[in-house]
Amino acid sequence: MFFGKPKRPVGCxxxxxxxxxxxxxxxxxxxxxxxxxxxxxxxxxxxxxxxIIDRIPVxxxxxxxxxxxxxxxxKIATSISGHSVIIKRINVPAQREEELEESIEWxxxxxxxxDLMEVNLDYQIVKTNPGDGTMDVIVVAVKKEKVEDQVxxxxxxxxxAAVIDVDAFAxxxxxxxxxxxxxxxxxxxxxxxxxxxxxVIVKGEDVLFTRDLSIGGNQYTSYLxxxxxISYEDAEKLKKGEITMDGISQEDVKNIxxxxxxxxxxxxxxxxxxxxxxxxxxxxxxxVMSGGAVHTSGLIDFLTERLRMPIEIFNxxxxxxxxxMKFPKEKLEDLxxxxxxxxxxxxxxx
Ligand SMILES: Nc1ncnc2c1ncn2[C@@H]1O[C@H](COP(=O)(O)OP(=O)(O)OP(=O)(O)O)[C@@H](O)[C@H]1O
Ligand SMILES: [Mg+2]
Numbered sequence: 001m002f003f004g005k006p007k008r009p010v011g012c013x014x015x016x017x018x019x020x021x022x023x024x025x026x027x028x029x030x031x032x033x034x035x036x037x038x039x040x041x042x043x044x045x046x047x048x049x050x051x052i053i054d055r056i057p058v059x060x061x062x063x064x065x066x067x068x069x070x071x072x073x074x075k076i077a078t079s080i081s082g083h084s085v086i087i088k089r090i091n092v093p094a095q096r097e098e099e100l101e102e103s104i105e106w107x108x109x110x111x112x113x114x115d116l117m118e119v120n121l122d123y124q125i126v127k128t129n130p131g132d133g134t135m136d137v138i139v140v141a142v143k144k145e146k147v148e149d150q151v152x153x154x155x156x157x158x159x160x161a162a163v164i165d166v167d168a169f170a171x172x173x174x175x176x177x178x179x180x181x182x183x184x185x186x187x188x189x190x191x192x193x194x195x196x197x198x199x200v201i202v203k204g205e206d207v208l209f210t211r212d213l214s215i216g217g218n219q220y221t222s223y224l225x226x227x228x229x230i231s232y233e234d235a236e237k238l239k240k241g242e243i244t245m246d247g248i249s250q251e252d253v254k255n256i257x258x259x260x261x262x263x264x265x266x267x268x269x270x271x272x273x274x275x276x277x278x279x280x281x282x283x284x285x286x287x288v289m290s291g292g293a294v295h296t297s298g299l300i301d302f303l304t305e306r307l308r309m310p311i312e313i314f315n316x317x318x319x320x321x322x323x324x325m326k327f328p329k330e331k332l333e334d335l336x337x338x339x340x341x342x343x344x345x346x347x348x349x350x
Contacts (some may be wrong), residue, residue, distance in 0.1 A: 009077035009162050010036070011346030012062065013339070014150065016047035017194035017217065017292060019061040020335075020342040023071055027321050032177075032347065033278075034322035038065035039335060044232060049195070050082035050146070055153045062157035076154050077163035078346040079170045082196050084146035086112050086119075087138065087168060087210050094128055094135045104139070112141045120145055126206060138207060140166060152178070163348045167191065168200045168210040170344030175288065176205055177347055178318035185285040189314070190268070191340060192291035194218045197264065199271055201284065208282060209275045213267045217293030220260045227256045241297060254297070261299050265306050272307075290314035290340035316343045347350075 011022040020039045027033035040061035046054050065071070088111045095103070104123055105116055112119065119141040127136040142164075151161040171189050180189075183204030192199040197213040217239075225235035228248055237243045238253055272284060286309050289300065294313055304311045316336045320343075 007350055008346055009075050009348055009350055010071060011076045011342040012076045012078045013342035013345060014058060014078060015193050018042060019058060020339045021065045022339055022342040023073060023347040024346045034320050034321050034327060037070050037312045037335065038069045039338065040065055045147060048118040050084060052149050052153055055156055058153045059156035069126065074159050075350060077165060077348045078150055078154060078161060079165040079167045079341060079345055080142055080146055080235040081167035081198055081212050085166050086141045086165065089138050091134050091136055094133050108139050114141065114143060120147055134223060158208040162350055165345055165348065167198045167341050169194055170341045171198055172200055172202050172207055173347055174316060174340050174344035186282045188284050188287045190287055191287045192216055192293040194292065199268065200273055203282065208279055211271050213336045215264050215267055218258055220296060223256050223260050228252065257297055261302050265303060268307065284309060288314050290337040292338045294337045313337055314340050316340050
């Protein structure tokens with residue numbers, strides 16, 4: 001499968017909380033070996049509402065991971081998420097590729113809330129339905145300015161943006177490689193980041209539905225900060241259970257965390273309801289969770305109970321070969337849910 005095209009790009013997930021880099025090497029027939037792995041936290045307010053406010057710390061984070069890890073490969077695959085991306089699965093009359101090429105703009109206009117001049121449009125036929133003479137097409141529109149932002153920060157770090165993807169597809173990519181046995185199950189992939197939570201509903205290789213929710217680990221921190229009148233840094237540590245503070249009870253912290261988890265749950269339920277209304281034949285079997293905020297105190301148990309489905313933590317290294325001397329098990333366990341998107345990017349073809 002990999003024969004003749006061995007090289008892969010460095011997967012680079014630029015999140016608002018941290019930058020993650022993964023480099024893989026094709027291994028044996030259709031496997032990968034881990035070459036490099038690194039993560040750097042960004043100063044608060046470097047990326048706000050999906051916009052890179054300060055490019056220098058982002059470029060520096062990329063450069064310093066490259067230096068520390070001694071990465072030689074300058075070709076990067078990166079991804080975009082949030083408000084600047086629209087992903088829709090649409091149903092159109094069956095037609096040839098060339099015809100679709102001509103009609104796609106007209107077909108998608110009603111679904112894209114941006115001026116088509118301002119977006120990069122891409123699409124893929126995912127299924128033909130001979131029964132009713134239609135086909136399913138996944139359409140992706142990404143704001144050009146967002147792509148330019150991301151490319152410029154990578155160039156500033158002295159690297160080349162060889163592949164631009166979206167978080168949801170990268171996450172799915174990492175999932176199908178690591179969980180090949182789950183092709184008949186409908187799985188909700190939930191990647192809880194700092195400012196965004198990617199929710200991708202998949203059935204094996206098929207992406208059925210995806211939406212980015214504007215909620216994540218930041219909301220826990222800022223609610224603790226405001227609710228308890230403490231600094232951002234203290235709120236962040238309190239959230240992770242790294243400190244206790246005089247005059248603040250565990251009960252107070254727990255209640256605030258619960259409040260945000262409830263908001264997240266409602267957003268997920270709304271999305272599930274929407275999904276069910278248009279996919280009456282598919283029910284969601286389970287959820288696989290990733291992202292830095294996956295370990296938020298009580299979150300997994302809470303969602304398991306409220307959503308009434310089994311939840312497991314995404315294992316980014318499930319089918320990845322690595323040298324345990326170079327990558328200690330504890331380090332991989334800690335990074336595994338955080339680097340799911342970067343992992344999927346590192347598997348892209350150049
Ligand atoms: N042990 C922990 N407990 C609770 N929250 C945690 C823990 N470790 C990290 N987090 C939170 O995870 C979030 C960062 O996750 P991640 O690195 O996936 O975000 P990101 O990809 O940088 O952000 P985004 O994609 O949303 O812009 C932060 O809000 C951070 O506080
Ligand atoms: Mg992220």
